[in-house]
Amino acid sequence: MLTGDAAFIKKMNRSLILGKIVEHKMISRAELAKITGLNKATISVQVSDLLKKKFIIETQQEHRSLGRRPVMLSVNRDAGFVLGIDLDKNSITFTISDLIGTSVRTDIIELQVSAYDVILKLLIEQINGYKLKFASSCYGLVGIAIGIHGIVNKDEIVDYVPQHGWQNKNLKKDLENETGVNVVIENNANLCSIAEKVYKYHQSNNLLSVSLYSGIGIGFIINGELFKGYHGYAGEIGHMIVVPNGLPCSCGNLGCWEQYASEMSLFIKMDEKQKNLAFNIEEIQYRMKEQDPEFTEKIDQFLYYLSIGLNNLINLYNPEILVVNSEVLRLLPDTVKKLKAHLSSPISHYSELNISEFGKKACIMGACALAIQNFLGVSELCLTLSEESSLDK
Numbered sequence: 001m002l003t004g005d006a007a008f009i010k011k012m013n014r015s016l017i018l019g020k021i022v023e024h025k026m027i028s029r030a031e032l033a034k035i036t037g038l039n040k041a042t043i044s045v046q047v048s049d050l051l052k053k054k055f056i057i058e059t060q061q062e063h064r065s066l067g068r069r070p071v072m073l074s075v076n077r078d079a080g081f082v083l084g085i086d087l088d089k090n091s092i093t094f095t096i097s098d099l100i101g102t103s104v105r106t107d108i109i110e111l112q113v114s115a116y117d118v119i120l121k122l123l124i125e126q127i128n129g130y131k132l133k134f135a136s137s138c139y140g141l142v143g144i145a146i147g148i149h150g151i152v153n154k155d156e157i158v159d160y161v162p163q164h165g166w167q168n169k170n171l172k173k174d175l176e177n178e179t180g181v182n183v184v185i186e187n188n189a190n191l192c193s194i195a196e197k198v199y200k201y202h203q204s205n206n207l208l209s210v211s212l213y214s215g216i217g218i219g220f221i222i223n224g225e226l227f228k229g230y231h232g233y234a235g236e237i238g239h240m241i242v243v244p245n246g247l248p249c250s251c252g253n254l255g256c257w258e259q260y261a262s263e264m265s266l267f268i269k270m271d272e273k274q275k276n277l278a279f280n281i282e283e284i285q286y287r288m289k290e291q292d293p294e295f296t297e298k299i300d301q302f303l304y305y306l307s308i309g310l311n312n313l314i315n316l317y318n319p320e321i322l323v324v325n326s327e328v329l330r331l332l333p334d335t336v337k338k339l340k341a342h343l344s345s346p347i348s349h350y351s352e353l354n355i356s357e358f359g360k361k362a363c364i365m366g367a368c369a370l371a372i373q374n375f376l377g378v379s380e381l382c383l384t385l386s387e388e389s390s391l392d393k
Contacts, residue, residue: 080139084367103381143371154232191366193219260305307342
């Protein structure tokens, strides 16, 4: 039996109530009591406190029937703002979101350098600019979450970023000291899995999100919790060996999965005659339209090696939802059908295999969601992309 003191129980009740208000967007006190199982007195006390702190607001729902219009509760979306940051190889994307996950501003800065001190200074300048711009709101800039395309340990230390050559950088501390805003540092693949859970697969507690770009990363949500492993390094699945004594990898091993099934590996193979990396998404679209037989052969090989790794993941984790995030796969016809054809083993069990709708925006969507969740103090967050949000475009 779970027990706790009054303060702990109050905190848990608050989390539950606020989480349901976020999820339902507009909800009455009576409906809150019904879906949470809490008594009306508890609902009344908690709601009164949330109203006082301006976390929520009251509105009256319009209806045509006679009688008193019900008073509805909603999150005060403009009480504060969060900042999601995707720190990639050649650019940094900044997205400001309100407290219901709607993007209000996105800026992209191209990177010409990899030096930590230079990029740190750039981040500080941008963050302080956003602090000033949104200072007039009730709580201002309430939190920041940064997606790192590298290894982040359980203490949020940036252990290694191969694209920039960073090792053992305490980006969280450096930014918090200079900006005074709470910062969360997370692996980009983990943030992609959070985005899938928060914005689309609300009811799934066992979800794997596989991202295929310069490498391959995976975000695990197991029993409703983000799984990071003992040191925080879980998810470096791109370095699973799928071809013994195969192609050399930057990690020092031979035959790693990302050498065969990442988008970058596909671009290299498509462009190996020119010996450069000019091949891109636009070229993929052109080859598809031309029905190039060499292109078709390489795509089939790409899907074959991708399915090998997916098969291993399915057998290891038995996921309910398996989401593959790839711009290339979103363009190809019948991708899911072709992948499933390679996953025909009777012992490989999963409920759904889908291509992510979010693409490269998934990382920053997950970052905004994580920052919102931390500020509101809710244990489970369910957001819906609205038509006005640029995150879904």
